[in-house]
Amino acid sequence: MQASVVVVGSLNMDLVTRTERLPYPGETLFGQSFGTVHGGKGANQAVAASRLGARVAMVGCVGDDAYGLQLREGLLAEHIDCQAVRTVSGSASGVALIMVDAGSQNTIVVVAGANGCLEPQDIKSFDEVLQGAEVLVCQLEVPVETVGYVLGRGRELDKIVILNPAPVSGPLPAHWYANLDYLIPNETEAWALSGVTVDSLESAELAARRLLAFGARKVIVTLGALGALFVSARRVVHFAAPKVEAVDATAAGDTFVGAFSAALASGKDEDEAIRFAQVAAALSVTRAGAQPSIPLLRDVQDFAAP
Numbered sequence: 001m002q003a004s005v006v007v008v009g010s011l012n013m014d015l016v017t018r019t020e021r022l023p024y025p026g027e028t029l030f031g032q033s034f035g036t037v038h039g040g041k042g043a044n045q046a047v048a049a050s051r052l053g054a055r056v057a058m059v060g061c062v063g064d065d066a067y068g069l070q071l072r073e074g075l076l077a078e079h080i081d082c083q084a085v086r087t088v089s090g091s092a093s094g095v096a097l098i099m100v101d102a103g104s105q106n107t108i109v110v111v112a113g114a115n116g117c118l119e120p121q122d123i124k125s126f127d128e129v130l131q132g133a134e135v136l137v138c139q140l141e142v143p144v145e146t147v148g149y150v151l152g153r154g155r156e157l158d159k160i161v162i163l164n165p166a167p168v169s170g171p172l173p174a175h176w177y178a179n180l181d182y183l184i185p186n187e188t189e190a191w192a193l194s195g196v197t198v199d200s201l202e203s204a205e206l207a208a209r210r211l212l213a214f215g216a217r218k219v220i221v222t223l224g225a226l227g228a229l230f231v232s233a234r235r236v237v238h239f240a241a242p243k244v245e246a247v248d249a250t251a252a253g254d255t256f257v258g259a260f261s262a263a264l265a266s267g268k269d270e271d272e273a274i275r276f277a278q279v280a281a282a283l284s285v286t287r288a289g290a291q292p293s294i295p296l297l298r299d300v301q302d303f304a305a306p
C-alpha cells in the first residue's frame with residue numbers, strides 16, 4: 001500500500017488525570033479520574049489523517065515494553081501502515097503526563113523514551129515510504145536532526161512538506177524554512193519562532209509574515225477560539241472557529257494538522273482543507289483524551305452539513 005500521507009514523529013502513552021483545577025507547585029490534590037490513552041503528536045496526526053480519509057503511514061519508534069506493543073496495535077487498528085515504526089530494544093516507550101482541569105485546560109510533560117531514538121538512518125532505511133507520499137508531516141517530539149533530514153528529503157522528493165513546530169523550545173534552524181510548504185504553529189509557537197507576541201489577528205499576521213520572510217511558503221497560525229489565520233506572499237485569510245462546548249483541548253492541534261493533511265491529499269484546495277481541519281479540531285475538543293477524541297469523516301461531514 002502506498003500512503004498518501006506519511007507522518008514522521010512520536011508515539012506516546014498518555015497518562016491522563018482529570019482534576020477540578022491544576023495544582024500549584026508543591027501542592028497535592030485529589031484527582032477525579034485517571035486513564036491511559038494512546039497519544040503522541042505524530043501518532044495523533046496519523047490517526048486524524050486516517051480517520052478523515054487518507055491512506056497513512058507512520059514513521060517512528062516505540063520501546064520494547066507493553067506500551068510499545070499497544071501503541072503499534074492501536075495504529076494498525078486504525079489501518080495505518082506501521083512497517084516504518086521501529087521497536088527499540090532496551091528502551092521504554094514515550095509517555096506524556098497530562099492533567100486536564102474542569103475548564104478543559106491541560107498541562108503536559110513528555111518523556112521521549114524511544115521517540116528519542118528515531119535517527120536520520122531510520123528515515124533513510126524507509127525512503128520508499130517517503131517516496132510514496134503526497135504529503136509529508138513532521139512535528140518536534142523526535143530528534144531535531146531527524147526532523148531536519150525529513151524536511152530536506154521531502155523537498156528533494158517534491159512532496160507537500162508540513163511542519164507543526166510542537167512542542168517548541170526556541171527558533172528553528174534557519175535552513176529548514178526553505179523546505180516548508182506549510183508551517184502550522186499555534187500562538188505560542190508562532191511567538192517562539194518569530195519573536196512577535198501573538199494575541200490578536202494583527203499580531204498573528206505580523207508573526208506569520210516574519211516566518212514567510214525566513215523562507216516558509218505558507219503559514220497557518222491556529223488561534224483557538226479566534227480561529228486560524230492563513231498567510232502567504234499572495235494572500236491573508238482569516239477562518240473563524242466553529243463554536244463548540246469544550247471538554248478537553250488535548251490533541252486539537254494534532255487533529256487540525258492531520259485533517260488538513262488528509263484534505264490536501266484528497267485534492268481539496270487549501271481553503272477547503274483549513275475549514276475541514278477546523279471542524280475536525282473543534283469536534284475533538286468536545287471529547288476527552290488524545291486519539292479517542294479524534295472524529296471520523298462522517299462526524300465532520302455531519303457537522304459541516306447538519
Ligand code: RIB
Nearest residue numbers: 012039040041096251290
Ligand atoms: O498534542 C497532544 C499530545 O502531546 C499528547 O497526546 C501527548 O502525547 C503529547 O505528545
